[in-house]
Amino acid sequence: MKPETPLQRRVYDFIRERISSRELLPGQQLPTEQELSEHLQVSRITAHRALQRLAKEGLIQRFPGKGSFVAETAATEAVPSNVCTAGAAPGQSGPGGLLGFICPAVSDDFGLGILTSAIARAEERGWSMLVSFTHQSQAAEEVAIRRAVQAGARGLLVNPVYAEYYSDELLSLHLRQFPLVLVDKHLDKIPIPYVSTDNRAAAYDLTKHLIELGHRKIGFISPGVTATATLEDRFVGYLAALEDHRIPYDHTLNLSSLPTGGGINCPQEPDVYQIIRRYLQEHPELTAVLTTEYVFAGIVCELCRELHKRIPEDLSVVCFDSPQSNPFMKFTHIEQQQAEIGREAVDMLLDLIQGEEPESPSLPLPGRLVVGRSSGSAPAQ
Secondary structure (H helix, E strand, C coil): CCCCCHHHHHHHHHHHHHHHCCCCCCCCECCCHHHHHHHHCCCHHHHHHHHHHHHHCCCEEEECCCEEEECCCCCCCCCHHHEEEECCCCCCCECCEEEEEEECCCECCCEHHHHHHHHHHHHHCCEEEEEEECCCCHHHHHHHHHHHHHCCCCCEEECCCCCCCCCHHHHHHHHCCCCEEEECCCCCCCCCCEEEECHHHHHHHHHHHHHHCCCCCEEEEEECCCCCHHHHHHHHHHHHHHHHCCCCCCHHHEEEEECHHHHCCCCCHHHHHHHHHHHHHHCCCCCEEEECCHHHHHHHHHHHHHCCCCCCCCCEEEEECCCCCCCCCCCEEEECCHHHHHHHHHHHHHHHHCCCCCCCCEEEECCEEECCCCCCCCCCC
């Protein structure tokens, strides 16, 4: 990285001071690079580099197609390793005891609804919640699990990070029969109770929607589908819809090599854009794509503007989750029952703590297809 210039420092200090003073709160959107450059009289590239540094330090998170946001942990530096407790004063737990909730991160498009609902449900039942963010690091996840258990958590809700192998700490908890419920994901062949969306049915519905609009060349964009059973289920749902409608599967239209979250705040970020750009350029026959994460839909949307493709006239884009606050594009998407996932996960966990077997160790909840402006009839060939 090039040495910092005084102008970059001006932008950096401007944002950091407002985060420290809580003028900018966790989850709040920052001014755009253009707005910063105009307000502070600096070039746009100067503003960009200052925001890059803030992202590298974990103070902000950057999402293509959405903007930059104050990180959930930016204002909690006094609390080690991204940990905070809800529902009780510091150092205390509720009358029922302490639960833990460990997840990669939360955002407006997905995660925040689950977390707030889980905290509210725990408090309703007299429990406090220790929350820890792992930022898609399996090492951080293992540290967070150990810390929560050492802090006295009597049960854990865990949304595991995407990884090639299961976390040793998760497997250890399962083998010790420690009360544990997975949220949003489940582990293939490991019978840990979980609550999530019925991802297979949801991906089937998205693909069927595109097929009913006349699309036959439908791409699939995702992190590696073997990373979790969740992604594998979405891929299986996509394949099932193609098969049921007698559309041959074209493996060249499957782009499943991307990092989760679009590689945001990771060294791979430029590569993600380049990979998706090359994919779109090499497949002019595509008339639609399904992305398993909203952030990829945002990147596709950005690149289509660059490549002079219109959405949905030239390319329809559908995805999982879509923030209501997005002013640029209302994506056709699967809306997950986040509030219900949070409530059911807490209830299942408390049943386990009390020695009661859940009625079912798995609870896949139906997603709802929301038709937006990003999908339309297939273009005439």
